Amino acid sequence: MTLPLSIYDLLEVVLQKIKPTSKERERLNSVVGEIIARVEGLARNKELECETLLVGSAARGTWLAGDHDLDIFIGVAVDSDLHRALELARAAFPIYQERYAEHAYVHAIFEGFEVDLVPFYLVEDASRIKSAVDRTPFHSRYVSAKIKDLEDEVLLLKQFMKGTGVYGSELRVCGFSGYLAELLIIRYGSFVEVLRAAASWSPGVTIDLEKHAVQLHEDPLVLVDPVDPKRNVAAALSLDKMFQFSAASRCFIKSPDQNFFFPREVDPLSDQELLSRIEDRKSTLILIELVAPDMVEDVIYPQLRKAEQSICSLLDRNDFSVLRSDVHWHQDKLRIWMLFELEVGYLPSVKRHIGPPIWQEYHVDRFLSHHRQTLSGPYIDEGKVVVEVNRNCNTATQLLRSQICNLSLGKHLKLQFEKGYKLYVGRELLEIDGLEFRRFMARYFSRRLNIC
Amino acid sequence: MTLPLSIYDLLEVVLQKIKPTSKERERLNSVVGEIIARVEGLARNKELECETLLVGSAARGTWLAGDHDLDIFIGVAVDSDLHRALELARAAFPIYQERYAEHAYVHAIFEGFEVDLVPFYLVEDASRIKSAVDRTPFHSRYVSAKIKDLEDEVLLLKQFMKGTGVYGSELRVCGFSGYLAELLIIRYGSFVEVLRAAASWSPGVTIDLEKHAVQLHEDPLVLVDPVDPKRNVAAALSLDKMFQFSAASRCFIKSPDQNFFFPREVDPLSDQELLSRIEDRKSTLILIELVAPDMVEDVIYPQLRKAEQSICSLLDRNDFSVLRSDVHWHQDKLRIWMLFELEVGYLPSVKRHIGPPIWQEYHVDRFLSHHRQTLSGPYIDEGKVVVEVNRNCNTATQLLRSQICNLSLGKHLKLQFEKGYKLYVGRELLEIDGLEFRRFMARYFSRRLNIC
Numbered sequence: 001m002t003l004p005l006s007i008y009d010l011l012e013v014v015l016q017k018i019k020p021t022s023k024e025r026e027r028l029n030s031v032v033g034e035i036i037a038r039v040e041g042l043a044r045n046k047e048l049e050c051e052t053l054l055v056g057s058a059a060r061g062t063w064l065a066g067d068h069d070l071d072i073f074i075g076v077a078v079d080s081d082l083h084r085a086l087e088l089a090r091a092a093f094p095i096y097q098e099r100y101a102e103h104a105y106v107h108a109i110f111e112g113f114e115v116d117l118v119p120f121y122l123v124e125d126a127s128r129i130k131s132a133v134d135r136t137p138f139h140s141r142y143v144s145a146k147i148k149d150l151e152d153e154v155l156l157l158k159q160f161m162k163g164t165g166v167y168g169s170e171l172r173v174c175g176f177s178g179y180l181a182e183l184l185i186i187r188y189g190s191f192v193e194v195l196r197a198a199a200s201w202s203p204g205v206t207i208d209l210e211k212h213a214v215q216l217h218e219d220p221l222v223l224v225d226p227v228d229p230k231r232n233v234a235a236a237l238s239l240d241k242m243f244q245f246s247a248a249s250r251c252f253i254k255s256p257d258q259n260f261f262f263p264r265e266v267d268p269l270s271d272q273e274l275l276s277r278i279e280d281r282k283s284t285l286i287l288i289e290l291v292a293p294d295m296v297e298d299v300i301y302p303q304l305r306k307a308e309q310s311i312c313s314l315l316d317r318n319d320f321s322v323l324r325s326d327v328h329w330h331q332d333k334l335r336i337w338m339l340f341e342l343e344v345g346y347l348p349s350v351k352r353h354i355g356p357p358i359w360q361e362y363h364v365d366r367f368l369s370h371h372r373q374t375l376s377g378p379y380i381d382e383g384k385v386v387v388e389v390n391r392n393c394n395t396a397t398q399l400l401r402s403q404i405c406n407l408s409l410g411k412h413l414k415l416q417f418e419k420g421y422k423l424y425v426g427r428e429l430l431e432i433d434g435l436e437f438r439r440f441m442a443r444y445f446s447r448r449l450n451i452c
Numbered sequence: 453m454t455l456p457l458s459i460y461d462l463l464e465v466v467l468q469k470i471k472p473t474s475k476e477r478e479r480l481n482s483v484v485g486e487i488i489a490r491v492e493g494l495a496r497n498k499e500l501e502c503e504t505l506l507v508g509s510a511a512r513g514t515w516l517a518g519d520h521d522l523d524i525f526i527g528v529a530v531d532s533d534l535h536r537a538l539e540l541a542r543a544a545f546p547i548y549q550e551r552y553a554e555h556a557y558v559h560a561i562f563e564g565f566e567v568d569l570v571p572f573y574l575v576e577d578a579s580r581i582k583s584a585v586d587r588t589p590f591h592s593r594y595v596s597a598k599i600k601d602l603e604d605e606v607l608l609l610k611q612f613m614k615g616t617g618v619y620g621s622e623l624r625v626c627g628f629s630g631y632l633a634e635l636l637i638i639r640y641g642s643f644v645e646v647l648r649a650a651a652s653w654s655p656g657v658t659i660d661l662e663k664h665a666v667q668l669h670e671d672p673l674v675l676v677d678p679v680d681p682k683r684n685v686a687a688a689l690s691l692d693k694m695f696q697f698s699a700a701s702r703c704f705i706k707s708p709d710q711n712f713f714f715p716r717e718v719d720p721l722s723d724q725e726l727l728s729r730i731e732d733r734k735s736t737l738i739l740i741e742l743v744a745p746d747m748v749e750d751v752i753y754p755q756l757r758k759a760e761q762s763i764c765s766l767l768d769r770n771d772f773s774v775l776r777s778d779v780h781w782h783q784d785k786l787r788i789w790m791l792f793e794l795e796v797g798y799l800p801s802v803k804r805h806i807g808p809p810i811w812q813e814y815h816v817d818r819f820l821s822h823h824r825q826t827l828s829g830p831y832i833d834e835g836k837v838v839v840e841v842n843r844n845c846n847t848a849t850q851l852l853r854s855q856i857c858n859l860s861l862g863k864h865l866k867l868q869f870e871k872g873y874k875l876y877v878g879r880e881l882l883e884i885d886g887l888e889f890r891r892f893m894a895r896y897f898s899r900r901l902n903i904c
Contacts, residue, residue, distance in 0.1 A: 243810040
């Protein structure tokens with residue numbers, strides 16, 4: 001397979017847009033220097049022995065232009081108190097937020113950068129960590145040592161992943177982390193070679209840079225952590241995001257285009273557009289709107305997916321065939337939208353129940369004792385006993401209203417459902433205002449990936 | 453299992469209704485004597501050596517009161533001409549019909565009896581027959597020799613089978629033949645014992661009276677023909693009719709009732725009743741009416757079932773879920789009705805196609821080349837490529853009108869479809885007049901078998 005010559009010109013153009021300028025680098029370095037000096041000064045004052053280091057993409061020159069995230073880690077000895085490092089972090093900025101992952105950390109905005117100050121333990125070996133963050137400095141050292149002169153390739157890969165919607169290991173995305181992208185570049189040597197490899201992935205691909213894997217993983221992609229042989233770096237990557245990337249890679253190699261990196265954002269639908277989409281499809285669209293719980297994205301999204309799954313199952317179980325569904329969390333307005341597209345929203349009153357083979361007397365007895373009231377039947381069809389009974393819920397909305405609060409919806413979401421929600425059906429979706437909603441609907445209808 | 457005492461009293465009552473009176477017997481014997489004398493006289497005149505014999509239920513005292521069918525067989529030597537026996541038969545009655553099964557035979561009405569005069573070859577052994585009818589005299593001899601004093605049990609069993617809708621081996625019914633009923637009585641010794649045995653049948657039950665089976669059969673019930681070890685007497689019995697009988701047997705043993713023998717014929721539905729059934733079920737009923745081909749029942753029914761099956765498949769394949777269907781041949785008016793009850797008659801324009809796993813590049817390419825125009829997609833769902841395309845037919849009636857004549861409908865029926873047919877949907881069914889139609893609909897809605 002030879003690539004059209006133009007691909008490297010194209011990548012050059014892309015790179016110019018995404019590579020931080022030397023001015024940007026200088027500014028970042030000076031800000032980082034200032035923060036580290038501040039933390040270290042505080043440490044001396046408080047007589048705390050610690051190690052302060054910049055980790056993440058900023059540390060290894062693989063951050064995308066315009067990104068202003070700094071991860072600064074404050075390490076203390078394994079036998080000392082992590083809490084003392086947290087106190088340092090709290091003292092570093094006059095205004096800060098305390099956030100919580102496995103442990104508390106400090107988030108602040110400083111000189112236009114989003115800064116995380118994260119306490120961690122200085123362990124000797126990445127396989128003996130006390131908390132997930134303890135592993136990060138090992139990652140940083142490993143990548144820094146291997147990535148020299150490949151930084152631009154990492155930038156291209158990250159931007160390609162962003163553009164094709166697969167970048168980010170957070171639970172909303174379930175895509176590729178920055179570390180995973182870097183390791184792929186280290187493995188294959190360049191952006192183009194990563195895409196060539198990914199183009200022919202199938203589930204179960206395993207990459208083991210250090211040839212030190214010690215256990216099997218069931219995940220669709222396995223990239224054994226070079227600093228921890230037990231861990232799969234790609235554990236959070238979903239099957240669909242893995243192959244969204246693989247399919248986009250195939251497409252890009254066939255016909256390279258800047259759109260893969262910088263896709264056009266969809267325009268929000270106008271009233272007229274929304275109406276005509278609904279009428280063209282002639283399906284039944286049901287939208288559930290509720291107030292979002294006041295939690296972070298990584299708490300909300302798993303619950304949202306769970307609720308989506310539960311509602312789809314409820315509908316399918318009751319013969320309301322779900323064509324597709326989607327969910328959206330409108331962070332600013334604290335709103336959640338759950339959209340379900342059904343083949344039909346209305347079913348007949350009569351419902352067929354197929355029972356056991358008629359010669360299984362015991363099971364037939366039990367089946368019939370559950371179906372004493374029938375519209376027709378019992379009769380025999382293909383050797384099985386069949387009854388036609390009355391369906392409890394004729395319409396999907398009736399079904400949802402009567403059952404939704406009994407479903408498994410996630411702890412915080414369930415509370416919100418119990419407080420109340422709104423159902424919109426078909427044209428009623430027009431009543432919901434706001435560009436965010438109209439963009440959500442636009443993305444729903446125009447859903448189309450780079451597959452070719 | 454002990455039966456309530458009353459069952460034998462009940463059977464006594466039933467027997468009084470179904471057992472021919474001595475007067476009826478005498479009349480039958482005199483009519484048979486007259487026909488045989490007439491045929492034998494003709495044979496002497498034409499110098500044909502033949503053997504004339506009464507076969508079937510009339511020959512062995514197992515006909516139900518009110519039945520007036522006589523099967524009189526005219527046998528000639530294997531090396532002579534069957535056609536000469538047919539000439540005798542033709543000469544026997546001034547008015548007759550010539551009918552055709554494997555060979556021609558004569559049908560006439562004589563003294564209120566429906567008489568079949570059937571030519572056959574006198575073969576030495578039932579396994580060496582030249583035509584299916586040659587076997588009949590062997591059946592008759594076998595049963596006659598074994599059925600003495602069990603005639604009443606046969607009558608009860610036949611009437612029970614009639615009453616529960618499983619009597620008759622013709623293709624419309626696919627039930628139990630008279631010969632099969634007789635052999636069951638011979639095997640189990642009485643009506644009640646047949647029912648007790650049938651109550652616990654499962655598919656594959658094999659009965660071999662003469663212990664001489666020479667081959668395996670795939671049929672749900674296998675009763676090896678005592679006069680022909682290769683043949684299964686129950687080959688024409690369908691799985692559903694076998695177990696309709698089995699289930700009715702269980703019920704009858706649990707709670708004996710005359711209704712099993714003499715069920716109430718359903719009343720034809722009034723306009724109001726038909727309308728309320730349609731509205732109660734809220735399903736989509738589609739009725740196809742066409743002119744019946746001028747053929748006998750055993751030609752029409754297999755084609756009707758085939759057409760029913762083809763149409764159900766067409767509908768299901770296009771996502772119009774069929775709840776139930778039924779067909780009816782209105783012999784007197786040469787009409788055929790095919791009824792299809794659908795969950796919905798109307799589907800959305802958007803239709804989801806699930807393609808191959810996204811990593812199967814070749815198959816994905818082929819799939820996408822078939823689906824260039826999409827409403828949404830391609831996208832990936834559970835590892836598979838998915839597109840949403842426009843459905844050609846939104847309504848079931850549109851689908852039927854455009855596709856029905858391309859289906860496999862049976863030779864004669866297809867011609868009738870091509871000549872034209874009518875579609876009635878929902879309330880339009882009220883436009884069809886006549887008690888026969890209204891009874892067909894009543895049976896459809898009230899369909900309920902003896903299962904308990």
